[in-house]
Amino acid sequence: xxxxxECPSCAESMDPDDAFCNRCGAARDGGSAPGAMxxxxxxxxxxxVPAQRGPVCVHCGQPSVAPDGYCxxxxxxxxxxxxxxxxxxxxxxxxxxxxxxxxRNEDSFTVAATSLPGGEPVVVAVVCDGVSSSDRPDEASETxxxxxxxxxxxxxxxxxxHEDAMRRAIADAAKAVADLAADGTGPTRPEVNAPAxxxxxxxxxxxxVTIGWVGDTRAYWIPDDxxxxxxxxxxxxxxxxxxMVEAGLMGEAExxxxxxxxxxxxWLGADADEVVPHTLEFTPHxxxxxxxxxxGLWNYAEAATDLAYFVRPDARAEPLAAAQTLVxxxxxxxxxxxxxxxxxxxDPPPVAIEEVEQTPxxxxxxIISRPAAPAAPAGPGARAEGDEDDEDYExxxxxxxxxxxxxxxxxxxxxxxxxxxxxxxxxxxxxx
Amino acid sequence: MAPGxxxxxxxxxxxDPITPTTHPTGADRPMATLAxxxxxxxxxEIFQNECLAEGAREVNAIVxxxxxxxxxxxGRPLGRFDAVPPGADAAAAVVILVDCSGSMDYPKTKINxxxxxxxxxxxxxxxGTAFAVVAGxxxxxxxxxxxxxxxxxxxxxxxQAKESLRRLTAAGGxxxxxxxxxxxxxxxxxxxxxxxxxxxxxxxxxEHESAEDLxxxxxxxxxxxxxxCRGVGTDxxxxxxxxxxxxxxxxxxxxxxxxxxAEDFRSMMAGAMGKQVADVALRIWTPANATVKFVKQVAxxxxxxxxxxxxxxxxxxxxxxxxWGDESRDYHVCVEVPxxxxxxxxxxxxxxxxxxxQVGGGTPEVLSQGLVKAVWTDDLAASTRISPQVAHxxxxxxxxxxxxxxxxxxxxxxVDTATAKLGAAVRIAHETGNEGTYKLLQKxxxxxxxxxxxxxxxxxxxxxxxxTLETRSTKTVRVKK
Numbered sequence: 033x034x035x036x037x038e039c040p041s042c043a044e045s046m047d048p049d050d051a052f053c054n055r056c057g058a059a060r061d062g063g064s065a066p067g068a069m070x071x072x073x074x075x076x077x078x079x080x081v082p083a084q085r086g087p088v089c090v091h092c093g094q095p096s097v098a099p100d101g102y103c104x105x106x107x108x109x110x111x112x113x114x115x116x117x118x119x120x121x122x123x124x125x126x127x128x129x130x131x132x133x134x135x136r137n138e139d140s141f142t143v144a145a146t147s148l149p150g151g152e153p154v155v156v157a158v159v160c161d162g163v164s165s166s167d168r169p170d171e172a173s174e175t176x177x178x179x180x181x182x183x184x185x186x187x188x189x190x191x192x193x194h195e196d197a198m199r200r201a202i203a204d205a206a207k208a209v210a211d212l213a214a215d216g217t218g219p220t221r222p223e224v225n226a227p228a229x230x231x232x233x234x235x236x237x238x239x240x241v242t243i244g245w246v247g248d249t250r251a252y253w254i255p256d257d258x259x260x261x262x263x264x265x266x267x268x269x270x271x272x273x274x275x276m277v278e279a280g281l282m283g284e285a286e287x288x289x290x291x292x293x294x295x296x297x298x299w300l301g302a303d304a305d306e307v308v309p310h311t312l313e314f315t316p317h318x319x320x321x322x323x324x325x326x327x328g329l330w331n332y333a334e335a336a337t338d339l340a341y342f343v344r345p346d347a348r349a350e351p352l353a354a355a356q357t358l359v360x361x362x363x364x365x366x367x368x369x370x371x372x373x374x375x376x377x378x379d380p381p382p383v384a385i386e387e388v389e390q391t392p393x394x395x396x397x398x399i400i401s402r403p404a405a406p407a408a409p410a411g412p413g414a415r416a417e418g419d420e421d422d423e424d425y426e427x428x429x430x431x432x433x434x435x436x437x438x439x440x441x442x443x444x445x446x447x448x449x450x451x452x453x454x455x456x457x458x459x460x461x462x463x464x
Numbered sequence: 465m466a467p468g469x470x471x472x473x474x475x476x477x478x479x480d481p482i483t484p485t486t487h488p489t490g491a492d493r494p495m496a497t498l499a500x501x502x503x504x505x506x507x508x509e510i511f512q513n514e515c516l517a518e519g520a521r522e523v524n525a526i527v528x529x530x531x532x533x534x535x536x537x538x539g540r541p542l543g544r545f546d547a548v549p550p551g552a553d554a555a556a557a558v559v560i561l562v563d564c565s566g567s568m569d570y571p572k573t574k575i576n577x578x579x580x581x582x583x584x585x586x587x588x589x590x591x592g593t594a595f596a597v598v599a600g601x602x603x604x605x606x607x608x609x610x611x612x613x614x615x616x617x618x619x620x621x622x623x624q625a626k627e628s629l630r631r632l633t634a635a636g637g638x639x640x641x642x643x644x645x646x647x648x649x650x651x652x653x654x655x656x657x658x659x660x661x662x663x664x665x666x667x668x669x670x671e672h673e674s675a676e677d678l679x680x681x682x683x684x685x686x687x688x689x690x691x692x693c694r695g696v697g698t699d700x701x702x703x704x705x706x707x708x709x710x711x712x713x714x715x716x717x718x719x720x721x722x723x724x725x726a727e728d729f730r731s732m733m734a735g736a737m738g739k740q741v742a743d744v745a746l747r748i749w750t751p752a753n754a755t756v757k758f759v760k761q762v763a764x765x766x767x768x769x770x771x772x773x774x775x776x777x778x779x780x781x782x783x784x785x786x787x788w789g790d791e792s793r794d795y796h797v798c799v800e801v802p803x804x805x806x807x808x809x810x811x812x813x814x815x816x817x818x819x820x821x822q823v824g825g826g827t828p829e830v831l832s833q834g835l836v837k838a839v840w841t842d843d844l845a846a847s848t849r850i851s852p853q854v855a856h857x858x859x860x861x862x863x864x865x866x867x868x869x870x871x872x873x874x875x876x877x878x879v880d881t882a883t884a885k886l887g888a889a890v891r892i893a894h895e896t897g898n899e900g901t902y903k904l905l906q907k908x909x910x911x912x913x914x915x916x917x918x919x920x921x922x923x924x925x926x927x928x929x930x931x932t933l934e935t936r937s938t939k940t941v942r943v944k945k
Contacts, residue, residue: 107751
């Protein structure tokens with residue numbers, strides 16, 4: 033018979049010579065030590081420690097994890113389901129990870145698929161990042177994701193225009209998060225702000241992509257062939273730095289080096305003055321992937337070209353693997369924040385491919401759609417010099433020619449420049 | 465790859481197995497409740513800032529324990545008409561220990577006040593309660609029922625008891641240890657009664673017994689019954705009574721005027737009659753390599769329980785809290801945990817309320833539980849925030865010690881230190897809205913600026929005011945909502 037090395041009662045490791053456990057006094061054969069422990073003490077002992085035996089603790093190796101997820105020996109919190117989440121469907125995949133330096137995952141995401149009224153398949157992805165300085169940020173992001181995905185699927189199935197569906201989803205998510213502040217739970221931390229999160233989501237159907245966002249969660253377009261087409265960022269952060277740059281008050285390098293750079297100026301939550309949803313729709317002319325992600329990823333590769341370097345060449349065929357690789361990269365780079373990314377493979381409609389073949393130097397084509405309402409200024413005086421530019425919003429992305437295609441009729445503005453268009457965008461300086 | 469035709473919503477819905485099954489709601493205030501129908505329902509709430517800076521090891525939490533709606537009163541007003549059902553066992557036992565030393569005759573109002581107060585207390589004893597009256601001098605004499613046992617309260621026995629109070633005459637010395645021993649003997653005659661409470665009244669210090677003897681007696685009876693102590697006049701010693709009431713998990717207060725005794729005794733007895741469960745312990749589990757730095761009751765008054773720990777299994781210790789009625793108390797628990805790296809989370813303490821096993825077997829019962837956590841973060845804004853509750857009660861504890869140290873300095877003739885300490889006390893009492901203590905302070909010092917804590921000692925401060933301030937210095941107020 034093999035020698036036992038663990039106490040049969042409390043799983044404390046035992047010396048081969050020990051007849052009784054040094055910790056609980058139980059005998060090696062499972063009985064009580066003679067006179068060691070009164071029955072009442074043993075009962076008290078059982079009550080004091082709800083789980084004497086349980087799953088093995090990832091921190092100390094004792095088989096003593098209690099049902100509530102804390103080790104009864106070292107107190108260490110065990111990994112939670114939300115610490116690392118992966119979801120994949122045909123046509124979309126996402127991965128979320130707690131990272132290294134945060135104790136819980138306050139990001140949330142989902143991917144889903146349904147059919148349009150005409151039977152065409154459509155996929156959606158929603159990624160939200162709970163604002164750490166708010167109350168229950170993890171609940172805020174989860175709530176926003178649930179509300180937005182439900183809203184998107186319902187709108188799409190009803191045949192609603194995709195941008196309209198996107199704006200409604202953001203409004204629904206905003207309301208759901210705002211309602212958290214008054215859900216009767218009350219502030220668990222009265223000293224911090226109401227539950228809040230940032231938001232980005234994407235709809236992909238028939239080669240057409242629609243995105244919507246609030247805050248500093250982002251969307252990037254990464255073409256398969258990065259020599260022929262430029263990757264670029266689709267979103268404009270609702271952040272202090274972005275506003276400074278947009279207002280012409282600071283250069284990008286200077287703005288992003290500022291300690292206030294990441295202060296967000298737009299979010300979903302009861303204390304958001306006005307939620308200004310940004311939406312954008314475009315039809316790529318080359319195959320590639322759309323990424324939507326939280327700053328836990330883009331902090332380590334802010335520029336689209338930098339981020340594209342970490343996107344697997346086979347991302348379109350293997351979106352889950354691509355998402356996993358990106359998350360691993362961010363964790364390896366320090367994992368300072370929670371990391372979430374969803375990958376949506378996009379195949380251009382056949383006719384668009386033909387067009388690309390005719391004009392191989394053409395870049396991809398977003399059509400920026402700005403809400404009519406100007407967003408609230410970042411702070412007093414922040415927009416002093418930039419106000420007059422607001423109506424004529426110019427995308428800061430240099431690579432945004434507009435090329436008409438049968439799939440996406442040419443909008444009235446801006447006018448399409450002749451190919452070849454603008455020179456490639458210089459890479460961003462590395463962010464801190 | 466184009467999205468293929470798929471079933472609607474196959475993933476990412478709220479029911480998706482990837483999403484957590486436990487919703488991380490209110491991580492700051494884990495709450496759990498377990499209760500039996502005949503017990504009060506105990507709620508445990510934890511208030512803390514779980515965020516620690518890198519390298520930090522100290523975790524502070526305020527534990528609010530609220531007992532509601534159990535036992536015989538069910539929240540109804542308590543009084544002499546709340547009879548236990550016929551045939552039911554006595555729910556509680558009380559012994560009134562009345563100082564009958566010679567000094568109680570000077571002035572005469574003291575022994576008269578003591579008689580009236582005892583009569584008022586007897587009136588408040590609920591039918592069915594076991595009770596006795598003991599006259600205390602250098603020895604203890606049970607004057608009612610007088611046969612070394614406890615009487616069962618009824619209209620008749622209450623009348624007899626009040627009649628016997630005539631035998632309360634002042635003559636002899638003071639040896640409180642003998643009184644406590646007598647109470648212990650009386651309670652032992654009805655050991656099946658769980659709720660055992662004594663009320664001790666004295667007017668002087670323990671002259672006919674050494675401090676060591678008293679301490680030994682107190683140690684011996686600790687855990688056998690609870691006791692409230694009252695000092696009448698100003699010739700008694702606060703530290704002496706506080707040692708008894710702290711050990712026996714009760715209160716010490718001053719009744720400067722004998723005329724105030726009756727009302728005080730009535731309310732003390734009503735409090736004792738409201739107790740529904742005895743010997744409740746605060747059980748604190750801490751992880752390996754962690755230590756409990758202190759455990760203090762901080763509301764309704766400051767009471768350090770740190771040294772009262774008894775081991776209760778691996779890494780767990782029990783701290784006595786005595787008996788409970790419908791009431792709420794706050795505890796400040798400070799735990800030192802091993803440091804962990806940024807991004808880690810651990811359980812710093814598991815705090816539960818437990819009942820000991822019933823006499824003659826049974827298992828201890830966990831009434832309620834709360835979790836104290838530690839999370840290491842590099843977010844300085846998060847780790848430097850102090851929980852409002854922890855800050856408040858840290859202030860209340862400083863308030864109590866400032867008053868005690870200030871008055872001690874004053875007695876020693878160090879007016880500068882005394883003024884500084886009481887000034888600090890005035891500032892904290894003002895800031896935290898502790899009006900009761902603030903008013904008592906005003907009787908000892910003239911407040912020049914309450915915000916700055918600028919004070920001047922009053923001339924001719926009465927001994928009664930000074931003693932009242934010191935006795936009640938441990939009274940706290942709760943966090944302003």
